[in-house]
Amino acid sequence: MDKRWVIKEPGDEETVSTLMDSLGVDRLVANLLVQRGITSFDSAKKFFRPSLDDLHDPFLMKDMDKAVTRLITALNNQERVMIYGDYDVDGTTSVALVYTFLKKHFDYIDYYIPDRYSEGYGISLKGIDFAAESKVTLVIALDCGIKAMEKIAYAKEKGVDFIICDHHTPDEILPEATAVLDPKRVDCEYPCDCLSGCGVGFKLMQGLSQQLNWPFENLVPLLDLVAVSIASDIVPIENENRVLAHYGLIQLNNTPRLGLKTILNLAGVEKDLTINDVVFKVGPRINAAGRIQSGNRAVQLLIADTMDSAKLIGDTINVMNEDRKELDHTITDEALDRVAKSQTLLAKKSTVLFDRNWHKGVIGIVASRMIETYYRPTVILTESNGMATGSARSVDGFDLYQAISACSDLLENFGGHKYAAGLTMKLANVSEFQQRFEEYVQHNISDDMLVPQIKIDAKIKLSDITPKFYRLLKQFEPFGPKNMTPIFISEDVVDYGYSRQVGRNKEHLKLSVVDDIRDGNVISGIAFQMGNMYPKIAKGSPFNICYSLQENEYMGKVETQMMVRDIKL
Structure with a gap:
């Protein structure tokens, strides 16, 4: 595939020269820094020497005071608390982090991961019913929930309070939860709006610790999970995320929790683990549990407290990962073949494919692989519980979320961000969605966007x-x-x-x-x-x-x- 080489604009000449003098580096290095927004000695110091002291006050986040107050009430009253999270890497690391930390202080605490196939993404009615039947009075939802208006209202009727910790783009109307923590809220002035879901969960634990005067050092062992979520969810590594990723990698390389140590051994990573290693070697193995069987297995691995149990679960997940590889390669080949044999599909500026037999657990990966051959916005759909459900991926510069929003009247639900999203619709709407999505792409994508750029x-x-x-x-x-x-x-x-x-x-x-x-x-x-x-x-x-x-x-x-x-x- 032909690629466009796009050379970035060099940094401002005067700023580059000033940085050269203050840091004692050559022009090439100074220019690389200025291109990244590092324009002064102080910002360069923070860039090269990240410090945990630079983490933001968690109470700058909207509703943090409400969330911490409700959590302390639950702690004091010995309420039953459930940690609820999505089945992907960000969701399972979030659950493992909050569960691990709170387990030391709550007598009655459990976690819940929805089943990808019977419940789908996000907060489910089944999960709420389970909480109510288990006498749970507080649920902490992680990496999901920002659009669950009806579900939260249903939970309220059941006497179940929710604290939502999410990082996805919210709608204008928010769920009526006890607290909604999401740095992307329009009324939230938190200095870092690009946290992972696990990062938001970490900030809640930081806020709780701050309020109860628990030492910050107790939070440091959790940073390996935060780093895995940052890498796997591909959030920007700037601002607070850079600090969290830096110290999370130190934790991963020196004293990782037993579950992550098992994964590193299985992946053959021996030293100097990087973000790239997490993306390609650690994340896929954690994800495999939710794709092939259940995200519960991933959480079990991440909270394992003996090496024997961690190894047993790790070996099982590694087998699931091999199954996942075989599935995604087979389905990708089928999808590529379908496009290659159709002049109509080849002529389009988007790819939207549906097959009721494709495995729901790998369609996101298939969407990404399709873009490697046909570089254009892509949606891969399959059938689940009588509905068409799918994953979408975008190309550089094209806002996928807006494209899907333009077809929202055809959808039962959707969520995500500019470059990746999930969606569900009635089977009868698939054909019209294909047409409408293609029309939107044709009118809003430039020819340059359809050529991969470096x-x-x-x-x-x-x-x-x-x-x-x-x-x-x-x-x-x-x-x-x-x-x-x-x-x-x-x-x-x-x-x-x-x-x-x-x-x-x-x-x-x-x-x-x-x-x-x-x-x-x-x-x-x-x-x-x-x-x-x-x-x-x-x-x-x-x-x-x-x-x-x-x-x-x-x-x-x-x-x-x-x-x-x-x-x-």
């Missing part, structure tokens, strides 16, 4: 890639949205003579390149799925290369190498 931070020479430069670059971590791994281009590089095809089918390209044959500054790199370019590169013709940098360790030797994103001859 955002490039700077154009550099290979001689700029020094050990000192890479050490400074490492301090930009943790990387993620709003602080992505820097991407560079180098022009007119040539094969030094050692490049070759690698992989079982020679599908990858191992590079060894220079941009000036005279200085012998050879940089190696790996280009996945670009093995077919080798014959042209081997001829010695110059080419432009787009890449990020990483460390590669082989036989005890560590070197900086390029992770190639694209090549243009």
Whole structure:
């Protein structure tokens, strides 16, 4: 797939120069900082040296006082409390975090994860009935609930109070819960509106601790769960999230809880765990439980208090993850084949596919994989409980949530954000939804948005890639949205003579390149799925290369190498 290279605007010249002088760094590093909004010595200090002292006061969040007051009342009166959360990574880590912390102080506490297939996303009537039957008087809903107006009203009739801790976009009218914690509320002035659901749960526990004068140190062991949620839910790693992710990774690398330690062992991650490792190796395994069987298994793993129980559950979840992989590859192949064989579908600017036999647990992954081949807004639907239910994914710059909102009269419910959403509709509405969604996309998407772009931070020479430069670059971590791994281009590089095809089918390209044959500054790199370019590169013709940098360790030797994103001859 052809890609557009878009070089970011350089930082303001005067600001870059000032930062160079105050930090004692070169222009390239100063420019990378300014591009990220780091424009002063003080902001650079906070960026490079995150501190838990920089976490915001939880009571700046709207309704935090109400939530903490209700929770303390429940604690004092020894009420039955239920922790309720979604079945994905953010939901299950949220439940594990709040349950683990409160279990030390509440005698009567339990948790509840809705079944993806019989209950669907969010707060369910079945869950409310279970709470009422169990004499639960307070439910803390995590990573869901912001749109559950009718469900919360039903719970109120049953004598069940709700504290909602969510981070999804709310409607104009909020549920009539005891407290609604959501930094995206229009009337909430909390300084960080991009927390994960688990992050909001953490702030509630911080607020409770603050009110009862419990030491903050008791909260630190929970940060491994917060980091996993931040990475897996792909929220911006800026502001408070950067602090939480930084210390969460320290916790994960040094003293992870038993359940996460088990997952890391199964994933083969031994040291220097990064956000990228969490996204691709940890998150999918936690998610697999809710996709294939039940999110309860994920919570059981995350709160396990013996290594034997953690290993037993971890092994089971690992098998589920293998099943998940097989399912999503099979369904993706079917979906790709359906589009490839239809001129009508090929001509569209969106992909909306429905198949009643597709597995509900993997359709979100399938939607993401479809975009890798057909780069356009995508909705994958299947049948569940007599309804069409699906997951939607978007492309850079296109507001998927608004597109789905424009079709809301056809939907039973929906929720999400700009780039990912879930939705449910009557089976009879699928055809009209396909048509209306396509019409909205056609009128609101530009041709540029339909071509994947690579955002490039700077154009550099290979001689700029020094050990000192890479050490400074490492301090930009943790990387993620709003602080992505820097991407560079180098022009007119040539094969030094050692490049070759690698992989079982020679599908990858191992590079060894220079941009000036005279200085012998050879940089190696790996280009996945670009093995077919080798014959042209081997001829010695110059080419432009787009890449990020990483460390590669082989036989005890560590070197900086390029992770190639694209090549243009």
